[in-house]
Amino acid sequence: MAPDEFRQHGHEVIDWIADYLETIRDRPVLPPVQPGELTAQLPAHAPEEPEHMNRILADFRDRIVPANTNWNHPAFHAYFANSGTPPAILAEALCAALNVNGMLWKSSPACTELEQVTLRWLAQWLGLPDEWFGMIHDTASTAGVHVLACARHRADPLSRFAGNADRAFIVYCSELAHSFVDKAAMTVGFGLAAVRRVPVDRTFRVRPQVLAEMIAADRAAGRTPVCIVATIGTTSVASVDPVPEVAVIAERERLWLHVDAAYGGAAAVSQKYRHHLAGAARADSFVVNPHKWLLTPSDLCAFYTRDPETLRGAFSLVPEYLRTAQHPSAVNMMDYSFQLGRRFRALKLWFVMRSYGRRGMAEVIESHCDMAGGFARRLAADGRFEIVAPIEFSLVCFRYRGSDDENRALLEAINSSGRAFLSHTVIEDRYVLRMAVGNWQTTAEDIARLCVLIAGLAPGPS
Numbered sequence: 453m454a455p456d457e458f459r460q461h462g463h464e465v466i467d468w469i470a471d472y473l474e475t476i477r478d479r480p481v482l483p484p485v486q487p488g489e490l491t492a493q494l495p496a497h498a499p500e501e502p503e504h505m506n507r508i509l510a511d512f513r514d515r516i517v518p519a520n521t522n523w524n525h526p527a528f529h530a531y532f533a534n535s536g537t538p539p540a541i542l543a544e545a546l547c548a549a550l551n552v553n554g555m556l557w558k559s560s561p562a563c564t565e566l567e568q569v570t571l572r573w574l575a576q577w578l579g580l581p582d583e584w585f586g587m588i589h590d591t592a593s594t595a596g597v598h599v600l601a602c603a604r605h606r607a608d609p610l611s612r613f614a615g616n617a618d619r620a621f622i623v624y625c626s627e628l629a630h631s632f633v634d635k636a637a638m639t640v641g642f643g644l645a646a647v648r649r650v651p652v653d654r655t656f657r658v659r660p661q662v663l664a665e666m667i668a669a670d671r672a673a674g675r676t677p678v679c680i681v682a683t684i685g686t687t688s689v690a691s692v693d694p695v696p697e698v699a700v701i702a703e704r705e706r707l708w709l710h711v712d713a714a715y716g717g718a719a720a721v722s723q724k725y726r727h728h729l730a731g732a733a734r735a736d737s738f739v740v741n742p743h744k745w746l747l748t749p750s751d752l753c754a755f756y757t758r759d760p761e762t763l764r765g766a767f768s769l770v771p772e773y774l775r776t777a778q779h780p781s782a783v784n785m786m787d788y789s790f791q792l793g794r795r796f797r798a799l800k801l802w803f804v805m806r807s808y809g810r811r812g813m814a815e816v817i818e819s820h821c822d823m824a825g826g827f828a829r830r831l832a833a834d835g836r837f838e839i840v841a842p843i844e845f846s847l848v849c850f851r852y853r854g855s856d857d858e859n860r861a862l863l864e865a866i867n868s869s870g871r872a873f874l875s876h877t878v879i880e881d882r883y884v885l886r887m888a889v890g891n892w893q894t895t896a897e898d899i900a901r902l903c904v905l906i907a908g909l910a911p912g913p914s
């Protein structure tokens with residue numbers, strides 16, 4: 453592509469993005485498409501000859517976008533709603549332009565050092581120890597594999613040579629912990645059977661006493677407990693495990709404590725919600741996903757550990773005698789991960805943090821929590837609905853007072869309207885709807901419209 457052409461199409465793309473973001477409410481959140489519909493519109497083979505950018509951009513507009521779920525829509529409330537904000541969109545373009553591989557300090561000093569700096573800033577925003585070692589992963593799930601590898605390495609440094617041998621390494625988490633724990637256990641060879649799911653209390657928090665009993669039972673049976681995962685903001689209902697009590701057990705039992713705050717951790721940017729991170733500073737590792745609720749587009753997971761030596765011990769293949777005494781800033785990220793290559797993800801987080809500032813970010817977080825609270829109050833005032841879990845953050849779990857089938861039908865009606873997208877979960881064997889606020893463009897008026905939509909679609913008079 454000639455420089456002039458690049459300039460011209462670049463301007464077109466930016467104009468398209470600006471229009472998309474400005475008029476996104478005119479689009480359905482969920483596309484009205486059937487499986488295979490897009491595939492049927494696309495050629496079965498890649499072009500033999502070069503195609504003009506005008507045609508590629510036209511197909512992007514006319515075929516790809518209409519088949520896309522609009523995650524950046526202010527009425528996207530499924531899973532955990534998130535945001536691709538304008539500063540980060542610009543940073544993503546610059547990231548591609550630099551096209552860095554940050555495997556070594558030398559392969560990109562800027563990538564390596566900006567990652568350390570932005571993650572230290574973020575730790576400060578959350579009130580966490582800023583001497584923790586921070587690194588960026590794509591997802592909390594990838595971080596989770598590193599967590600179990602660390603826990604195993606601390607328990608048995610020979611395991612990196614011998615594998616798990618015949619040892620039964622065990623990991624503990626709440627029954628509401630994210631499924632990454634299971635996937636990580638499968639991946640590192642502990643096996644699914646090594647995951648102990650500890651029951652929760654009436655407010656969906658893990659029960660420390662039962663946790664302690666399960667650890668004792670495993671030790672008595674000759675197994676090797678290595679890790680506890682505590683969650684701040686569970687995926688299903690956003691409950692907060694009693695981390696201080698869990699930390700006491702982890703310290704006494706000498707187990708690796710991982711605190712998963714993928715969603716909920718973001719709230720600590722606001723002093724109002726800082727208390728949810730109580731005890732988190734005692735973790736061996738900690739995760740928060742800026743791509744969930746810190747206005748940064750997918751993907752970017754901030755992973756921290758107080759024990760980078762164990763992390764490096766688990767993953768570095770550089771023999772000690774080849775290690776040069778290097779400046780502490782000159783870390784080689786490839787020594788701390790199973791990944792070799794890494795993209796310059798810190799750039800977008802740096803753009804976002806500077807563009808919003810801590811105060812601006814806290815205001816967004818607080819407004820999202822306020823909107824969730826307002827939604828819950830309006831719904832509860834309509835006798836047909838009940839709120840089924842405490843609201844700690846910006847997630848509301850509710851249900852229509854009726855059968856599971858009626859709730860399923862209500863969700864289907866909301867989502868197929870195109871005017872909002874909600875998801876569901878199952879709590880205490882009941883089908884429950886989830887409404888999460890997390891988009892930078894969502895307003896109180898959007899939430900009021902959503903309440904009217906739901907009230908209109910639910911059976912019976914309000």
Ligand SMILES: *Cc1c(COP(=O)(O)O)cnc(C)c1O
Binds near residue numbers: 630683
């Ligand atoms: C979303 C979520 C995860 C997984 O996040 P990925 O980055 O998509 O792997 C883990 N834990 C919790 C609590 C989550 O909400």
